[in-house]
Amino acid sequence: MAKVTIDDITIEVPDGTTILQAARMIDEQHGTNIAPPTMCYYSKLKTTGGYCRTCIVSVTQGSEKDPRPMPKPVASCRTTVMDGMVVRNNTSPELLEARAGVVEFLLINHPLDCPVCDQAGECHLQDLGYENGKEATRYEFPRREFEPIDIGDKIKLHMNRCILCYRCVKTCEQITDGRVHGVINRGDHAEISTYIEKAIDNDFSGNVIDVCPVGALTDRTFRFKSRVWFTNPVDAHRDCPTCSGKVRLWMKGKDVLRVTARKDRWGEVEEFICNTCRFDKKDVTDWRIEGPSKISHHSVISQNHNELRQVQLGVRKQLQQWDGHKYGLGEGALDPNNQ
Amino acid sequence: MSKKLLLANDHIPGINTLEVYRQHGGYKALEKALKSMKPDDIVEEVKKSGLRGRGGAGFPTGMKWSFLAKPEGVPRYLVCNADESEPGTFKDRYLMERIPHLLIEGMIVSSYALGANTSYIYVRGEYFYIIKILQKAIKEAYAAGLLGKNILGSGYDLDLYVQPGGGAYICGEETALLESLEGKRGNPRIKPPFPAVAGLWGCPTVVNNVETIAAVVPIVNISGDEYAKIGIGKSTGTKLISASGHINKPGVYEIELGVPVEEFIYSDEYCGGIRNGKKLKAVVAGGSSVPILPTELILKTAKGEPRLMSYESLGDGGFATGTMLGSGGFIVMDEDTSVVKNLFTFARFYHHESCGQCSPCREGTGWMEKILQKFIDGKATMSDIDLLWDVQSKIEGKTICPLGEAAAWPVAAAIRHFRHEFEEYVNRPESIHDVKHYFRLNNIEEA
Numbered sequence: 001m002a003k004v005t006i007d008d009i010t011i012e013v014p015d016g017t018t019i020l021q022a023a024r025m026i027d028e029q030h031g032t033n034i035a036p037p038t039m040c041y042y043s044k045l046k047t048t049g050g051y052c053r054t055c056i057v058s059v060t061q062g063s064e065k066d067p068r069p070m071p072k073p074v075a076s077c078r079t080t081v082m083d084g085m086v087v088r089n090n091t092s093p094e095l096l097e098a099r100a101g102v103v104e105f106l107l108i109n110h111p112l113d114c115p116v117c118d119q120a121g122e123c124h125l126q127d128l129g130y131e132n133g134k135e136a137t138r139y140e141f142p143r144r145e146f147e148p149i150d151i152g153d154k155i156k157l158h159m160n161r162c163i164l165c166y167r168c169v170k171t172c173e174q175i176t177d178g179r180v181h182g183v184i185n186r187g188d189h190a191e192i193s194t195y196i197e198k199a200i201d202n203d204f205s206g207n208v209i210d211v212c213p214v215g216a217l218t219d220r221t222f223r224f225k226s227r228v229w230f231t232n233p234v235d236a237h238r239d240c241p242t243c244s245g246k247v248r249l250w251m252k253g254k255d256v257l258r259v260t261a262r263k264d265r266w267g268e269v270e271e272f273i274c275n276t277c278r279f280d281k282k283d284v285t286d287w288r289i290e291g292p293s294k295i296s297h298h299s300v301i302s303q304n305h306n307e308l309r310q311v312q313l314g315v316r317k318q319l320q321q322w323d324g325h326k327y328g329l330g331e332g333a334l335d336p337n338n339q
Numbered sequence: 340m341s342k343k344l345l346l347a348n349d350h351i352p353g354i355n356t357l358e359v360y361r362q363h364g365g366y367k368a369l370e371k372a373l374k375s376m377k378p379d380d381i382v383e384e385v386k387k388s389g390l391r392g393r394g395g396a397g398f399p400t401g402m403k404w405s406f407l408a409k410p411e412g413v414p415r416y417l418v419c420n421a422d423e424s425e426p427g428t429f430k431d432r433y434l435m436e437r438i439p440h441l442l443i444e445g446m447i448v449s450s451y452a453l454g455a456n457t458s459y460i461y462v463r464g465e466y467f468y469i470i471k472i473l474q475k476a477i478k479e480a481y482a483a484g485l486l487g488k489n490i491l492g493s494g495y496d497l498d499l500y501v502q503p504g505g506g507a508y509i510c511g512e513e514t515a516l517l518e519s520l521e522g523k524r525g526n527p528r529i530k531p532p533f534p535a536v537a538g539l540w541g542c543p544t545v546v547n548n549v550e551t552i553a554a555v556v557p558i559v560n561i562s563g564d565e566y567a568k569i570g571i572g573k574s575t576g577t578k579l580i581s582a583s584g585h586i587n588k589p590g591v592y593e594i595e596l597g598v599p600v601e602e603f604i605y606s607d608e609y610c611g612g613i614r615n616g617k618k619l620k621a622v623v624a625g626g627s628s629v630p631i632l633p634t635e636l637i638l639k640t641a642k643g644e645p646r647l648m649s650y651e652s653l654g655d656g657g658f659a660t661g662t663m664l665g666s667g668g669f670i671v672m673d674e675d676t677s678v679v680k681n682l683f684t685f686a687r688f689y690h691h692e693s694c695g696q697c698s699p700c701r702e703g704t705g706w707m708e709k710i711l712q713k714f715i716d717g718k719a720t721m722s723d724i725d726l727l728w729d730v731q732s733k734i735e736g737k738t739i740c741p742l743g744e745a746a747a748w749p750v751a752a753a754i755r756h757f758r759h760e761f762e763e764y765v766n767r768p769e770s771i772h773d774v775k776h777y778f779r780l781n782n783i784e785e786a
């Protein structure tokens with residue numbers, strides 16, 4: 001066991017626990033909010049984390065034995081705790097400044113097309129921007145652009161929105177068979193691609209949509225049907241021969257607009273689901289409804305009315321920076337209330 | 340004439356062949372090692388020699404070797420890093436081109452010391468002719484019983500392979516190199532685990548630079564203690580320096596560590612002074628990644644002591660007033676050089692070479708290039724200088740591998756020491772074509 005102190009709260013955790021996991025444990029036990037934000041780590045997948053650098057923390061005491069501080073901020077998702085370690089996250093202004101830098105990097109090439117993005121309202125980058133970012137951008141250059149690509153008839157890839165978190169790559173490596181999905185090219189021209197733009201044709205491929213923290217991978221069967229905050233999430237299940245059949249239905253009236261896996265409070269899926277449940281079972285009668293979903297993640301869908309308004313205002317603010325006409329949209333098309 | 344341990348025979352015709360190499364004492368270290376030394380004895384000699392990695396970081400080689408995990412029944416590997424792609428660095432190329440057997444002998448001795456039975460030389464893909472030279476030399480070595488089974492009757496077996504690189508600077512970062520060697524995309528791995536524990540195919544692995552491995556040959560020949568007497572302080576032995584830029588005699592020089600920088604630049608034994616009688620403006624002393632220093636700080640430390648070609652002396656003053664020996668890529672700039680333009684070239688390089696895994700490097704390198712482009716185009720404002728400074732500071736220390744830092748440091752150093760030049764480009768955009776203002780601003784007499 002190792003004793004670690006994060007933002008002045010001490011917890012004892014098994015050896016091998018990462019700083020991030022320890023922080024999440026503290027939040028779960030104390031109802032605090034000290035866990036650093038994560039964009040690439042995914043506890044349900046192996047070898048994730050380390051890429052986005054949003055989860056950085058500062059280690060002000062390495063361990064009981066060797067109390068020297070670590071010279072640079074470390075990725076909390078990839079750094080294991082030592083006995084006697086002292087970590088600063090929200091209580092270090094320098095660290096928060098460094099994180100704001102990371103957030104700015106993630107946003108400089110992001111198209112800010114939330115008004116027409118299906119992920120708006122449940123996008124981790126939106127959350128990250130509001131909670132850890134700066135008000136205005138200092139980036140004055142054209143943003144990089146890619147053409148949207150259909151990955152088969154069910155999944156859409158908007159590479160412009162991708163933050164190269166590698167989650168979808170690891171999903172395809174680890175839970176689908178056949179490695180046809182990966183990263184091509186290098187640096188800021190790197191892109192997610194499937195083998196010669198082949199469809200990922202696989203029972204579990206749809207899970208890339210759920211693991212994607214932004215609107216880069218979206219469900220083509222749900223595209224533009226509704227804003228997510230106008231749908232009602234309910235938990236439901238069915239007897240599925242391929243997966244657990246435990247899903248979340250996104251309903252509008254009696255219509256099932258979308259089926260996703262259930263997500264935990266950290267925004268990660270509880271159990272991966274199969275493509276049949278996700279794409280083909282869009283009738284309420286396919287499902288046994290359990291009841292309204294508890295959504296504890298901080299996304300807009302879980303906010304109360306007042307906060308929801310804030311978010312909509314935020315969307316409007318972004319909208320002002322964003323040129324809808326370039327996309328051939330008419331007046332009013334960008335109003336989030338205009339569905 | 341200073342001491343030469345690696346390039347003493349580089350001028351001898353035919354030294355690239357096994358026959359001539361042996362006539363001049365080649366493979367004596369291998370015979371000595373296999374016949375009279377145990378593997379651990381060699382590790383001990385390397386420790387005593389004080390040899391430090393010649394690939395850039397200067398980590399003590401003997402210590403690195405002693406960290407190698409040795410679990411039962413698991414193979415260990417030695418991998419030679421010959422990916423040499425740092426702008427300004429071309430010493431490994433010279434060594435492999437002229438005396439390929441020196442590297443091969445070093446590989447066999449080092450593999451024996453580490454208990455590796457399969458080893459690799461990962462060569463920068465663009466060095467295709469060197470790949471051929473090495474392959475020919477390896478063939479000769481196999482034919483002479485210096486590679487393969489039961490080398491020189493010692494019972495020790497070694498297979499040595501040459502692997503052409505994937506064509507990216509990042510493949511020189513040791514864990515990206517291992518990924519590439521395994522046939523994957525050359526992305527640096529997230530550490531820990533370190534290669535000494537889980538390297539090539541998950542097995543314990545040592546990655547060393549070409550020059551580091553070659554230096555093991557003289558260490559075994561003359562002993563670690565004798566090697567440690569050469570050089571100065573903790574900078575023992577000799578170092579290959581790739582000298583380029585506005586000097587009379589660009590080329591690869593083997594120096595004894597501790598030679599004064601001034602002597603290195605101006606003596607006829609080395610660079611032979613600045614071309615066309617011009618004045619020295621600045622030096623990038625250890626490859627494009629290390630901080631640039633202006634004349635007054637490269638010839639003397641901030642304390643006023645003569646700056647020497649050694650790890651400690653070049654590092655004296657930290658980044659505020661010092662730099663690093665790095666890989667020994669010594670780039671000299673005369674008074675007509677624009678520091679900003681030069682920095683732009685470096686920034687373009689790092690932007691192009693970032694692997695794109697981590698956000699600060701992927702996004703920040705491109706941003707810095709774009710800001711620098713504004714200076715070149717005469718469109719920059721004063722606030723762009725501060726923005727550039729802020730962007731580099733947000734990359735530094737927040738990335739997976741040191742490429743992010745390698746991109747940030749040159750930017751920081753250029754602003755630190757040549758801020759007036761950036762300001763000049765903002766105030767008088769036309770002065771990008773007239774770089775002598777540096778001397779005017781510093782009240783240095785015009786040539």
Ligand SMILES: Cc1cc2nc3c(=O)[nH]c(=O)nc-3n(C[C@H](O)[C@H](O)[C@H](O)COP(=O)(O)O)c2cc1C
Nearest residue numbers: 392393394420422423424511512513547548551741
């Ligand atoms: C971006 C990057 C590029 C590198 N390129 C090289 C290279 O071309 N050759 C080299 O020997 N080391 C290179 N290195 C350093 C290696 O990671 C490693 O430290 C070195 O090979 C270790 O050998 P040494 O201990 O003998 O110096 C590079 C490092 C980075 C971060």
Ligand code: SF4
Nearest residue numbers: 162163165166168212
């Ligand atoms: S497409 Fe989504 S999941 Fe895949 S790397 Fe990009 S942001 Fe991550």
Ligand code: SF4
Nearest residue numbers: 694695696697700740
């Ligand atoms: S620092 Fe740059 S090159 Fe290194 S892993 Fe990150 S993105 Fe890749």
Ligand code: FES
Nearest residue numbers: 050052053055077
């Ligand atoms: S969540 Fe830790 S680096 Fe991305």
